[in-house]
Amino acid sequence: MNTANPALFQASDLNRHNARVQRRYRLLFGLMTLLLITPVLLILGTLLAKGGSAISWEFLFSAPTDGMRTGGVFPALLGTIWLVTVALLLSVPIGIFAAIYLSEYAGDNWFTRIINLAIINLAGVPSIVHALFGLGAFVLFFKFGTSILAASLTLAVMTMPVVIVATRESLQAVPPAFREACWNMGATRWQTIRRVVLPNSITGILTGVILEVSRTAGETAPIMFTGAVFFTPFLPQSVFDQTMALSLHLFVTATQVPGIAEQVPFGVALVLIALVLTMNSVSIAFRMWLRGKKKW
Protein backbone atom coordinates (compact mmCIF):
# COMPACT_ATOMS: atom_id res chain seq x y z
CA MET A 1 0.00 0.00 0.00
CA ASN A 2 1.38 3.34 -0.90
CA THR A 3 -1.65 5.51 -0.22
CA ALA A 4 -0.58 8.00 2.41
CA ASN A 5 -2.37 7.53 5.69
CA PRO A 6 -2.21 10.87 7.48
CA ALA A 7 -4.11 9.53 10.51
CA LEU A 8 -1.54 6.89 11.34
CA PHE A 9 0.16 8.82 14.13
CA GLN A 10 -2.55 11.35 14.94
CA ALA A 11 -4.08 11.45 18.39
CA SER A 12 -7.44 9.71 18.43
CA ASP A 13 -10.37 10.71 20.61
CA LEU A 14 -9.51 7.88 22.94
CA ASN A 15 -5.91 9.11 23.25
CA ARG A 16 -7.09 12.62 24.05
CA HIS A 17 -9.59 11.33 26.58
CA ASN A 18 -6.95 9.20 28.30
CA ALA A 19 -4.54 12.11 28.39
CA ARG A 20 -7.20 14.32 29.99
CA VAL A 21 -7.96 11.72 32.65
CA GLN A 22 -4.30 11.29 33.35
CA ARG A 23 -3.84 15.07 33.80
CA ARG A 24 -6.80 15.18 36.15
CA TYR A 25 -5.28 12.51 38.38
CA ARG A 26 -1.90 14.19 38.35
CA LEU A 27 -3.58 17.39 39.50
CA LEU A 28 -5.42 15.51 42.25
CA PHE A 29 -2.25 13.88 43.57
CA GLY A 30 -0.35 17.17 43.35
CA LEU A 31 -3.04 19.01 45.31
CA MET A 32 -3.03 16.33 47.99
CA THR A 33 0.73 16.69 48.32
CA LEU A 34 0.33 20.43 48.67
CA LEU A 35 -2.37 19.88 51.28
CA LEU A 36 0.07 17.63 53.11
CA ILE A 37 2.84 20.19 53.44
CA THR A 38 0.57 23.17 54.12
CA PRO A 39 0.00 22.44 57.82
CA VAL A 40 3.71 21.82 58.30
CA LEU A 41 4.56 25.19 56.80
CA LEU A 42 1.74 26.91 58.69
CA ILE A 43 2.85 25.44 62.01
CA LEU A 44 6.49 26.36 61.49
CA GLY A 45 5.54 29.80 60.22
CA THR A 46 3.22 30.55 63.14
CA LEU A 47 5.75 29.33 65.66
CA LEU A 48 8.52 31.41 64.16
CA ALA A 49 6.33 34.49 63.91
CA LYS A 50 4.90 34.30 67.40
CA GLY A 51 7.67 32.59 69.30
CA GLY A 52 10.79 33.70 67.47
CA SER A 53 11.10 36.84 69.55
CA ALA A 54 11.19 34.76 72.74
CA ILE A 55 14.28 32.83 71.67
CA SER A 56 17.55 34.01 73.12
CA TRP A 57 20.56 32.46 74.81
CA GLU A 58 19.02 33.43 78.10
CA PHE A 59 15.73 31.70 77.17
CA LEU A 60 17.58 28.51 76.29
CA PHE A 61 20.00 28.41 79.20
CA SER A 62 18.22 29.77 82.24
CA ALA A 63 15.52 28.44 84.54
CA PRO A 64 11.98 29.81 84.50
CA THR A 65 11.26 32.48 87.05
CA ASP A 66 8.22 34.36 88.29
CA GLY A 67 5.91 31.32 87.94
CA MET A 68 7.15 30.51 84.41
CA ARG A 69 6.35 34.02 83.17
CA THR A 70 9.96 35.02 82.70
CA GLY A 71 13.29 33.26 82.53
CA GLY A 72 13.96 30.33 80.26
CA VAL A 73 13.40 26.67 79.54
CA PHE A 74 16.76 25.16 80.39
CA PRO A 75 15.55 22.59 82.98
CA ALA A 76 12.81 21.42 80.61
CA LEU A 77 15.21 21.23 77.65
CA LEU A 78 17.69 19.23 79.68
CA GLY A 79 14.92 17.04 81.07
CA THR A 80 13.62 16.16 77.61
CA ILE A 81 17.13 15.26 76.49
CA TRP A 82 17.44 13.00 79.54
CA LEU A 83 14.08 11.36 78.94
CA VAL A 84 14.66 10.76 75.24
CA THR A 85 18.19 9.46 75.72
CA VAL A 86 17.31 7.03 78.48
CA ALA A 87 14.19 5.87 76.61
CA LEU A 88 16.23 5.27 73.46
CA LEU A 89 18.95 3.43 75.37
CA LEU A 90 16.26 1.11 76.70
CA SER A 91 14.02 0.64 73.69
CA VAL A 92 16.42 0.64 70.73
CA PRO A 93 18.56 -2.35 71.72
CA ILE A 94 15.59 -4.36 72.97
CA GLY A 95 13.51 -3.48 69.95
CA ILE A 96 16.24 -4.23 67.42
CA PHE A 97 17.25 -7.50 69.08
CA ALA A 98 13.65 -8.64 69.33
CA ALA A 99 13.08 -7.75 65.69
CA ILE A 100 16.19 -9.70 64.67
CA TYR A 101 14.91 -12.70 66.59
CA LEU A 102 11.45 -12.47 65.05
CA SER A 103 12.74 -11.96 61.54
CA GLU A 104 15.86 -14.14 61.41
CA TYR A 105 15.45 -16.90 63.96
CA ALA A 106 11.83 -17.51 64.84
CA GLY A 107 9.81 -19.74 62.58
CA ASP A 108 6.35 -18.85 61.36
CA ASN A 109 4.07 -20.51 63.89
CA TRP A 110 1.09 -19.60 66.05
CA PHE A 111 3.33 -18.32 68.84
CA THR A 112 5.26 -15.83 66.70
CA ARG A 113 2.01 -14.79 65.05
CA ILE A 114 0.58 -13.95 68.47
CA ILE A 115 3.72 -11.97 69.28
CA ASN A 116 3.42 -10.04 66.03
CA LEU A 117 -0.23 -9.33 66.73
CA ALA A 118 0.68 -8.12 70.21
CA ILE A 119 3.31 -5.77 68.80
CA ILE A 120 0.86 -4.23 66.37
CA ASN A 121 -1.72 -3.82 69.11
CA LEU A 122 0.86 -2.33 71.44
CA ALA A 123 1.57 0.31 68.80
CA GLY A 124 -2.11 1.21 68.78
CA VAL A 125 -2.56 1.66 72.53
CA PRO A 126 -3.33 5.32 73.39
CA SER A 127 -0.52 7.10 75.17
CA ILE A 128 -2.67 7.89 78.22
CA VAL A 129 -3.13 4.15 78.75
CA HIS A 130 0.63 3.74 78.59
CA ALA A 131 0.86 6.52 81.15
CA LEU A 132 -1.38 4.66 83.58
CA PHE A 133 0.51 1.43 82.91
CA GLY A 134 3.79 3.23 83.62
CA LEU A 135 2.37 4.69 86.81
CA GLY A 136 1.21 1.30 88.01
CA ALA A 137 4.19 -0.72 86.89
CA PHE A 138 7.27 1.45 87.17
CA VAL A 139 6.33 4.14 89.67
CA LEU A 140 4.37 2.03 92.16
CA PHE A 141 5.13 -1.66 91.63
CA PHE A 142 8.87 -1.39 90.93
CA LYS A 143 9.03 1.57 93.33
CA PHE A 144 11.07 3.78 91.00
CA GLY A 145 8.86 6.67 92.14
CA THR A 146 8.14 9.52 89.78
CA SER A 147 11.54 9.68 88.15
CA ILE A 148 13.30 9.93 84.82
CA LEU A 149 13.75 6.15 84.92
CA ALA A 150 10.03 5.45 85.32
CA ALA A 151 9.10 8.02 82.67
CA SER A 152 11.72 6.76 80.22
CA LEU A 153 10.65 3.16 80.73
CA THR A 154 7.09 4.18 79.97
CA LEU A 155 8.22 5.99 76.84
CA ALA A 156 10.34 3.00 75.87
CA VAL A 157 7.44 0.59 76.19
CA MET A 158 5.31 2.93 74.14
CA THR A 159 7.75 3.43 71.29
CA MET A 160 9.29 -0.02 71.13
CA PRO A 161 6.69 -1.37 68.67
CA VAL A 162 7.72 1.30 66.19
CA VAL A 163 11.33 0.21 66.42
CA ILE A 164 10.43 -3.46 66.13
CA VAL A 165 8.18 -2.99 63.12
CA ALA A 166 10.61 -0.68 61.32
CA THR A 167 13.56 -2.98 62.04
CA ARG A 168 11.73 -6.09 60.97
CA GLU A 169 10.60 -4.48 57.76
CA SER A 170 14.09 -3.39 56.84
CA LEU A 171 15.49 -6.81 57.73
CA GLN A 172 12.92 -8.44 55.53
CA ALA A 173 13.79 -6.13 52.66
CA VAL A 174 17.19 -7.87 52.44
CA PRO A 175 16.79 -10.44 49.64
CA PRO A 176 16.59 -14.03 50.95
CA ALA A 177 19.13 -15.07 48.29
CA PHE A 178 21.86 -13.29 50.26
CA ARG A 179 21.06 -15.25 53.39
CA GLU A 180 20.95 -18.53 51.53
CA ALA A 181 24.26 -17.81 49.84
CA CYS A 182 25.79 -17.32 53.28
CA TRP A 183 24.22 -20.39 54.84
CA ASN A 184 25.33 -22.51 51.93
CA MET A 185 28.89 -21.49 52.60
CA GLY A 186 28.56 -22.67 56.18
CA ALA A 187 27.87 -19.34 57.84
CA THR A 188 25.86 -19.50 61.04
CA ARG A 189 22.74 -17.41 61.41
CA TRP A 190 24.65 -14.86 63.45
CA GLN A 191 27.51 -14.61 60.96
CA THR A 192 24.94 -14.09 58.23
CA ILE A 193 23.16 -11.40 60.23
CA ARG A 194 26.37 -9.68 61.23
CA ARG A 195 28.05 -9.64 57.82
CA VAL A 196 25.21 -9.45 55.34
CA VAL A 197 21.77 -8.75 56.79
CA LEU A 198 22.57 -5.91 59.20
CA PRO A 199 24.89 -3.96 56.87
CA ASN A 200 22.11 -4.04 54.28
CA SER A 201 19.33 -2.98 56.58
CA ILE A 202 20.98 -0.53 58.97
CA THR A 203 19.70 2.56 57.16
CA GLY A 204 16.12 1.35 57.40
CA ILE A 205 16.58 0.55 61.07
CA LEU A 206 17.92 4.04 61.72
CA THR A 207 14.84 5.48 60.05
CA GLY A 208 12.75 3.67 62.64
CA VAL A 209 14.91 5.10 65.39
CA ILE A 210 14.56 8.61 63.98
CA LEU A 211 10.79 8.27 63.99
CA GLU A 212 10.99 7.19 67.56
CA VAL A 213 13.10 10.17 68.64
CA SER A 214 10.48 12.59 67.39
CA ARG A 215 7.67 10.71 69.04
CA THR A 216 9.44 10.29 72.33
CA ALA A 217 10.42 13.93 72.63
CA GLY A 218 6.90 15.13 71.98
CA GLU A 219 4.93 12.81 74.24
CA THR A 220 3.28 14.47 77.21
CA ALA A 221 0.74 12.13 78.76
CA PRO A 222 3.06 9.19 79.52
CA ILE A 223 5.57 11.33 81.38
CA MET A 224 3.03 13.46 83.24
CA PHE A 225 2.23 10.70 85.73
CA THR A 226 5.59 9.01 85.80
CA GLY A 227 8.45 11.45 86.04
CA ALA A 228 7.86 14.91 84.68
CA VAL A 229 6.80 17.77 86.97
CA PHE A 230 5.38 21.23 86.37
CA PHE A 231 8.28 22.89 88.05
CA THR A 232 11.33 21.93 90.01
CA PRO A 233 14.11 24.23 91.08
CA PHE A 234 16.68 21.41 90.67
CA LEU A 235 18.28 20.04 87.55
CA PRO A 236 18.17 16.23 87.34
CA GLN A 237 21.34 14.60 88.67
CA SER A 238 20.46 10.97 88.01
CA VAL A 239 17.72 8.83 86.48
CA PHE A 240 16.03 8.64 89.89
CA ASP A 241 15.28 12.38 89.95
CA GLN A 242 12.16 14.05 88.76
CA THR A 243 12.55 16.46 85.92
CA MET A 244 10.83 19.12 83.90
CA ALA A 245 10.21 18.38 80.23
CA LEU A 246 9.60 20.59 77.22
CA SER A 247 6.32 18.98 76.20
CA LEU A 248 4.85 19.28 79.67
CA HIS A 249 6.31 22.77 80.04
CA LEU A 250 4.53 23.73 76.83
CA PHE A 251 1.26 22.42 78.23
CA VAL A 252 1.81 24.30 81.49
CA THR A 253 2.80 27.62 79.94
CA ALA A 254 0.00 27.40 77.39
CA THR A 255 -2.84 26.57 79.75
CA GLN A 256 -1.93 26.81 83.41
CA VAL A 257 -0.22 30.15 83.86
CA PRO A 258 -2.49 33.20 83.87
CA GLY A 259 -1.09 36.44 82.52
CA ILE A 260 1.85 34.91 80.67
CA ALA A 261 3.20 36.59 77.57
CA GLU A 262 1.95 34.90 74.41
CA GLN A 263 5.44 34.47 73.03
CA VAL A 264 6.57 32.17 75.87
CA PRO A 265 4.56 29.01 74.96
CA PHE A 266 5.33 29.57 71.27
CA GLY A 267 8.99 29.88 72.14
CA VAL A 268 8.82 26.61 74.10
CA ALA A 269 7.19 24.89 71.14
CA LEU A 270 9.88 26.24 68.86
CA VAL A 271 12.62 24.91 71.12
CA LEU A 272 10.92 21.50 71.22
CA ILE A 273 10.68 21.30 67.44
CA ALA A 274 14.24 22.51 67.02
CA LEU A 275 15.42 19.84 69.46
CA VAL A 276 13.63 17.09 67.55
CA LEU A 277 14.97 18.34 64.23
CA THR A 278 18.50 18.49 65.63
CA MET A 279 18.30 14.95 66.94
CA ASN A 280 16.86 13.80 63.63
CA SER A 281 19.55 15.47 61.59
CA VAL A 282 22.23 13.81 63.69
CA SER A 283 20.69 10.43 62.86
CA ILE A 284 20.28 11.38 59.22
CA ALA A 285 23.91 12.43 59.04
CA PHE A 286 24.93 9.16 60.64
CA ARG A 287 22.80 7.30 58.13
CA MET A 288 24.38 9.10 55.21
CA TRP A 289 27.82 8.42 56.61
CA LEU A 290 26.99 4.71 56.84
CA ARG A 291 25.65 4.68 53.31
CA GLY A 292 28.79 6.36 52.03
CA LYS A 293 30.92 3.80 53.83
CA LYS A 294 29.12 0.91 52.21
CA LYS A 295 31.19 -0.73 49.55
CA TRP A 296 28.21 -1.74 47.47
Next chain:
Amino acid sequence: MNNEQTAAPMQPIPRHAIASEKLNLWYGTFQALYDVDLRIREGLITSMIGPSGCGKSTFLRSVNRINERLGYVRIEGSVHVMNENIYDPHVELVQVRKQVGMVFQRPNPLPISIRDNILFSHRLHAKGGGDVAQGTPDEIVEQSLRQVLLWDQVKDRLRRKATELSLEEQQKLCIARLLPVKPKVLLMDEPCSALDPKGTEAVEELLWELRGQYTILIVTHNMAQARRASEECIFMLMGRVVEHGRTDEVFVTPAHPETADYIEGRYG
Protein backbone atom coordinates in the same frame (compact mmCIF):
# COMPACT_ATOMS: atom_id res chain seq x y z
CA MET B 1 28.17 -48.65 36.42
CA ASN B 2 30.11 -51.14 34.39
CA ASN B 3 32.93 -48.96 33.39
CA GLU B 4 35.67 -50.04 35.77
CA GLN B 5 37.81 -51.10 32.81
CA THR B 6 37.85 -47.56 31.52
CA ALA B 7 39.14 -46.01 34.73
CA ALA B 8 42.50 -44.34 34.47
CA PRO B 9 45.31 -46.83 35.11
CA MET B 10 46.82 -44.75 37.92
CA GLN B 11 43.57 -45.09 39.84
CA PRO B 12 42.86 -48.79 39.90
CA ILE B 13 40.15 -48.64 42.57
CA PRO B 14 37.71 -45.87 41.78
CA ARG B 15 36.83 -43.91 44.88
CA HIS B 16 33.38 -42.60 45.41
CA ALA B 17 33.04 -39.01 46.47
CA ILE B 18 29.29 -39.32 46.88
CA ALA B 19 27.49 -42.55 47.65
CA SER B 20 23.82 -42.71 48.47
CA GLU B 21 22.11 -45.81 49.76
CA LYS B 22 18.39 -46.37 49.59
CA LEU B 23 17.79 -42.65 49.71
CA ASN B 24 14.10 -41.88 49.99
CA LEU B 25 12.90 -38.33 50.38
CA TRP B 26 9.45 -36.86 50.96
CA TYR B 27 8.23 -33.30 50.68
CA GLY B 28 5.34 -33.58 53.09
CA THR B 29 3.42 -36.54 51.69
CA PHE B 30 4.91 -36.32 48.20
CA GLN B 31 7.75 -38.76 47.67
CA ALA B 32 10.41 -37.15 45.51
CA LEU B 33 13.14 -39.81 45.66
CA TYR B 34 12.70 -43.58 45.60
CA ASP B 35 15.55 -45.83 46.75
CA VAL B 36 18.25 -43.79 45.08
CA ASP B 37 21.53 -45.69 45.04
CA LEU B 38 24.24 -43.69 43.40
CA ARG B 39 28.02 -43.95 43.47
CA ILE B 40 29.61 -40.87 42.08
CA ARG B 41 33.27 -41.16 41.38
CA GLU B 42 35.81 -38.83 42.80
CA GLY B 43 37.36 -36.26 40.54
CA LEU B 44 34.95 -36.68 37.67
CA ILE B 45 32.27 -34.43 36.30
CA THR B 46 28.95 -36.22 36.58
CA SER B 47 25.84 -34.76 35.05
CA MET B 48 22.27 -35.45 36.07
CA ILE B 49 19.56 -35.23 33.48
CA GLY B 50 15.87 -35.94 33.43
CA PRO B 51 12.55 -34.16 32.98
CA SER B 52 11.43 -31.47 35.44
CA GLY B 53 10.37 -32.94 38.75
CA CYS B 54 12.34 -36.13 38.32
CA GLY B 55 14.25 -35.54 41.54
CA LYS B 56 17.65 -34.58 40.20
CA SER B 57 17.75 -31.22 41.97
CA THR B 58 16.32 -32.84 45.07
CA PHE B 59 19.15 -35.35 45.09
CA LEU B 60 21.69 -32.58 44.56
CA ARG B 61 20.26 -30.63 47.45
CA SER B 62 20.38 -33.58 49.78
CA VAL B 63 24.14 -33.86 49.22
CA ASN B 64 24.76 -30.69 51.19
CA ARG B 65 21.62 -30.91 53.26
CA ILE B 66 19.93 -27.74 52.20
CA ASN B 67 16.65 -29.55 51.60
CA GLU B 68 16.03 -29.91 55.27
CA ARG B 69 15.83 -26.15 55.66
CA LEU B 70 12.34 -26.41 54.20
CA GLY B 71 11.16 -28.03 57.39
CA TYR B 72 8.64 -30.43 55.87
CA VAL B 73 11.23 -32.73 54.32
CA ARG B 74 11.68 -36.29 55.56
CA ILE B 75 14.67 -38.38 54.58
CA GLU B 76 15.43 -42.08 54.88
CA GLY B 77 18.60 -43.82 53.83
CA SER B 78 22.05 -42.33 53.76
CA VAL B 79 24.32 -40.12 51.73
CA HIS B 80 28.02 -40.65 52.17
CA VAL B 81 30.42 -37.94 51.14
CA MET B 82 34.04 -39.10 51.15
CA ASN B 83 32.90 -42.23 53.02
CA GLU B 84 31.15 -40.39 55.82
CA ASN B 85 27.42 -40.36 56.24
CA ILE B 86 26.47 -36.71 56.24
CA TYR B 87 23.12 -37.53 57.86
CA ASP B 88 24.84 -38.99 60.89
CA PRO B 89 23.72 -37.06 63.98
CA HIS B 90 27.34 -36.29 64.92
CA VAL B 91 27.99 -34.50 61.65
CA GLU B 92 28.53 -30.75 61.91
CA LEU B 93 26.37 -29.04 59.32
CA VAL B 94 28.85 -26.19 58.91
CA GLN B 95 31.50 -28.74 57.86
CA VAL B 96 29.09 -30.29 55.35
CA ARG B 97 28.61 -26.87 53.81
CA LYS B 98 32.35 -26.31 53.74
CA GLN B 99 33.20 -29.64 52.14
CA VAL B 100 30.30 -29.60 49.69
CA GLY B 101 29.98 -26.32 47.82
CA MET B 102 26.87 -25.38 45.92
CA VAL B 103 26.28 -23.22 42.84
CA PHE B 104 22.75 -22.15 41.96
CA GLN B 105 20.78 -21.37 38.82
CA ARG B 106 20.81 -17.69 39.45
CA PRO B 107 24.23 -16.37 40.40
CA ASN B 108 23.96 -15.15 43.98
CA PRO B 109 27.07 -13.13 44.82
CA LEU B 110 26.86 -11.24 48.09
CA PRO B 111 26.42 -7.47 47.82
CA ILE B 112 30.00 -6.84 48.86
CA SER B 113 33.20 -6.42 46.89
CA ILE B 114 34.55 -9.09 44.57
CA ARG B 115 37.47 -9.55 46.90
CA ASP B 116 35.26 -9.91 49.98
CA ASN B 117 33.07 -12.41 48.18
CA ILE B 118 36.09 -14.62 47.60
CA LEU B 119 37.29 -14.25 51.16
CA PHE B 120 33.87 -14.59 52.76
CA SER B 121 33.81 -18.32 53.37
CA HIS B 122 37.56 -18.45 53.88
CA ARG B 123 37.12 -16.05 56.79
CA LEU B 124 34.32 -18.21 58.15
CA HIS B 125 36.37 -21.37 58.12
CA ALA B 126 39.99 -20.25 58.49
CA LYS B 127 39.82 -19.62 62.24
CA GLY B 128 40.65 -22.61 64.38
CA GLY B 129 42.92 -24.22 61.83
CA GLY B 130 40.36 -25.47 59.34
CA ASP B 131 41.69 -27.06 56.19
CA VAL B 132 41.58 -24.03 53.92
CA ALA B 133 43.79 -22.44 51.31
CA GLN B 134 46.95 -20.96 52.79
CA GLY B 135 48.46 -17.62 51.92
CA THR B 136 47.75 -13.94 52.23
CA PRO B 137 44.26 -12.78 51.37
CA ASP B 138 45.58 -11.24 48.15
CA GLU B 139 47.13 -14.54 47.10
CA ILE B 140 43.96 -16.45 47.87
CA VAL B 141 41.86 -14.01 45.88
CA GLU B 142 44.19 -14.16 42.90
CA GLN B 143 44.50 -17.92 43.00
CA SER B 144 40.75 -18.50 43.21
CA LEU B 145 39.96 -16.04 40.46
CA ARG B 146 42.64 -17.54 38.24
CA GLN B 147 41.18 -20.99 38.77
CA VAL B 148 37.83 -19.83 37.44
CA LEU B 149 39.45 -17.92 34.56
CA LEU B 150 38.17 -14.61 35.87
CA TRP B 151 41.34 -12.97 37.13
CA ASP B 152 42.24 -11.07 33.99
CA GLN B 153 38.76 -9.55 33.68
CA VAL B 154 38.43 -8.37 37.26
CA LYS B 155 41.94 -7.89 38.65
CA ASP B 156 41.65 -4.10 38.41
CA ARG B 157 38.30 -3.84 40.12
CA LEU B 158 38.52 -6.22 43.05
CA ARG B 159 37.07 -3.58 45.36
CA ARG B 160 34.02 -3.02 43.19
CA LYS B 161 30.87 -4.68 44.29
CA ALA B 162 30.27 -8.12 42.88
CA THR B 163 26.69 -7.43 41.86
CA GLU B 164 27.99 -5.08 39.15
CA LEU B 165 29.56 -7.97 37.24
CA SER B 166 27.88 -9.59 34.24
CA LEU B 167 25.87 -12.73 34.97
CA GLU B 168 28.59 -14.94 33.54
CA GLU B 169 31.22 -13.27 35.69
CA GLN B 170 28.95 -13.47 38.72
CA GLN B 171 28.47 -17.18 38.23
CA LYS B 172 32.21 -17.72 37.89
CA LEU B 173 32.67 -15.69 41.04
CA CYS B 174 30.14 -17.89 42.83
CA ILE B 175 32.25 -20.89 41.88
CA ALA B 176 35.48 -19.12 42.80
CA ARG B 177 34.32 -18.19 46.28
CA LEU B 178 33.84 -21.87 47.13
CA LEU B 179 37.42 -22.80 46.32
CA PRO B 180 39.41 -21.14 49.15
CA VAL B 181 37.89 -23.52 51.71
CA LYS B 182 39.03 -26.55 49.68
CA PRO B 183 35.70 -28.28 49.19
CA LYS B 184 35.72 -31.92 48.14
CA VAL B 185 32.54 -31.74 46.08
CA LEU B 186 31.01 -28.98 43.97
CA LEU B 187 27.28 -29.23 43.33
CA MET B 188 25.88 -27.19 40.47
CA ASP B 189 22.16 -26.79 39.96
CA GLU B 190 21.71 -25.75 36.33
CA PRO B 191 24.58 -23.28 36.62
CA CYS B 192 24.24 -22.05 33.06
CA SER B 193 20.49 -21.61 32.73
CA ALA B 194 20.71 -17.87 33.37
CA LEU B 195 23.64 -17.42 30.98
CA ASP B 196 23.85 -16.77 27.25
CA PRO B 197 25.60 -19.33 24.97
CA LYS B 198 28.95 -17.59 25.35
CA GLY B 199 28.67 -17.57 29.13
CA THR B 200 27.62 -21.20 29.07
CA GLU B 201 30.66 -22.08 27.03
CA ALA B 202 32.89 -20.19 29.42
CA VAL B 203 31.48 -21.97 32.45
CA GLU B 204 31.80 -25.35 30.75
CA GLU B 205 35.39 -24.57 29.94
CA LEU B 206 35.87 -23.77 33.59
CA LEU B 207 34.36 -27.09 34.62
CA TRP B 208 37.04 -28.87 32.64
CA GLU B 209 39.67 -26.78 34.36
CA LEU B 210 38.39 -27.82 37.78
CA ARG B 211 38.00 -31.45 36.79
CA GLY B 212 40.20 -33.77 38.79
CA GLN B 213 40.68 -31.40 41.71
CA TYR B 214 37.04 -31.52 42.71
CA THR B 215 34.21 -33.95 42.23
CA ILE B 216 31.59 -32.05 40.28
CA LEU B 217 27.94 -33.01 40.15
CA ILE B 218 25.96 -30.89 37.75
CA VAL B 219 22.21 -30.87 37.15
CA THR B 220 21.28 -29.69 33.70
CA HIS B 221 18.28 -29.40 31.44
CA ASN B 222 20.54 -28.94 28.49
CA MET B 223 21.20 -32.30 26.90
CA ALA B 224 24.00 -30.97 24.77
CA GLN B 225 25.67 -29.60 27.84
CA ALA B 226 25.48 -32.92 29.65
CA ARG B 227 27.06 -34.52 26.62
CA ARG B 228 29.78 -31.94 26.20
CA ALA B 229 30.66 -31.21 29.76
CA SER B 230 30.44 -34.42 31.75
CA GLU B 231 32.22 -37.74 31.93
CA GLU B 232 29.49 -39.71 33.59
CA CYS B 233 25.80 -39.16 33.25
CA ILE B 234 22.84 -40.07 35.43
CA PHE B 235 19.35 -40.21 33.99
CA MET B 236 16.50 -39.93 36.49
CA LEU B 237 12.79 -40.32 36.00
CA MET B 238 9.96 -39.98 38.55
CA GLY B 239 12.30 -40.00 41.52
CA ARG B 240 14.28 -43.06 40.46
CA VAL B 241 17.64 -43.54 38.86
CA VAL B 242 17.11 -45.11 35.45
CA GLU B 243 20.61 -45.13 34.12
CA HIS B 244 24.09 -44.17 35.24
CA GLY B 245 27.11 -44.67 33.06
CA ARG B 246 29.76 -43.04 30.96
CA THR B 247 28.28 -40.04 29.22
CA ASP B 248 29.13 -41.20 25.71
CA GLU B 249 27.59 -44.59 26.38
CA VAL B 250 24.44 -43.13 27.90
CA PHE B 251 24.02 -40.91 24.89
CA VAL B 252 25.06 -43.28 22.13
CA THR B 253 23.88 -46.63 23.43
CA PRO B 254 21.44 -46.05 26.27
CA ALA B 255 20.51 -49.24 28.07
CA HIS B 256 16.93 -48.23 28.78
CA PRO B 257 14.25 -47.20 26.31
CA GLU B 258 13.16 -44.32 28.62
CA THR B 259 16.64 -42.85 28.43
CA ALA B 260 16.69 -43.10 24.68
CA ASP B 261 13.27 -41.45 24.45
CA TYR B 262 14.27 -38.61 26.70
CA ILE B 263 17.56 -38.00 24.97
CA GLU B 264 15.87 -37.94 21.61
CA GLY B 265 13.39 -35.41 22.90
CA ARG B 266 10.27 -37.55 22.85
CA TYR B 267 9.30 -36.19 26.28
CA GLY B 268 10.75 -33.94 28.92
